[in-house]
Every structure is written in structure tokens, then in C-alpha cells.
Amino acid sequence: MLNALEVVTTVIVGVMVGVEFSVAFFLNRIFNALPEDGGQLGRAHGGRILGAVMPFWYIGSLVLVGVWAAAGWGDDGTGLVVASGALLIVSVLMSVLVLVPINNRGKTWTPENRPADWKQQVDRWDRFHYGRVAVITAAFALLAAALA
Secondary structure, three states: OHHHHHHHHHHHHHHHHHHHHHHHHHHHHHHHHOOOOHHHHHHHHHHHHHHHHHHHHHHHHHHHHHHHHHHOOOOOOHHHHHHHHHHHHHHHHHHHHHHHHHHHHHOOOOOOOOOOOHHHHHHHHHHHHHHHHHHHHHHHHHHHHHHO
């Protein structure tokens, strides 16, 4: 049973990393290259879709890592799982304190109501998102190492 938990947790966190990596390095670049207001509209729509799913994914991943750490306490690799959990906590804090507030504003913007500094806010979100991707990638790597 523990082996199944380990694999499911690693896959769920890994897919989350893949989605966030894709947002950072592909989707946002595609949106930025769209003509006129297409990029801003695409980001707003993406913010609505992913903003509805990601809180459950981040918290669910953290819960799974916690269950893995508790169930495997004392086993080889548990320290790596705990360290991964600590990094996921950091990613949740980054999200709640910085990224979600910007996203909550951005997902309501249209070309008619967006603020004058919308591009600066998007750039700030991008910078923090790169950091969050690095943190969750490290968390995923620790989980993969714990399996080995």
C-alpha cells in the first residue's frame, strides 16, 4: 500500500510541476506573442481555469506528501519526503501571499477594465512564478530520489 501511495504522490506532484513549467516557459510566451489584446485575454482565461484547479492540486499534493512521510516514518528516504513537503509548504505560501492576489485581479481584466500597470503586474507574477516552479521542481526531485 505504501508503494502505491509513493508512486501516486510522485506522479501527481510531477504532473503539477509539468503544468506549471508549461505555463512559465510556453503558454505565457505564446500569450505574449499574440496580437492586440489576445495575450491579456488568454492570461485572464488561463487564470480562471487554473486558478480554480491549482489550490486543490497544491494542497492535495502537500497532504499526500504528509501521509507518505507519516506512513513511511523511519524508512530510508523519509527525510527527503519531509524536505519535499517543506518545499511544497513554501510554494503554497508563495502562492497565497503573492501569486494568488495578482491572479485574482488579472483573471477579471478585459481590455476595457484592466489597470494602467497591468503589464507590470503580469511581469511580477511571472517572476514569482519562475521561483515557484523552481521550488516545486526541487520538491518533485526529492520525491523521485526518495523512491530510489
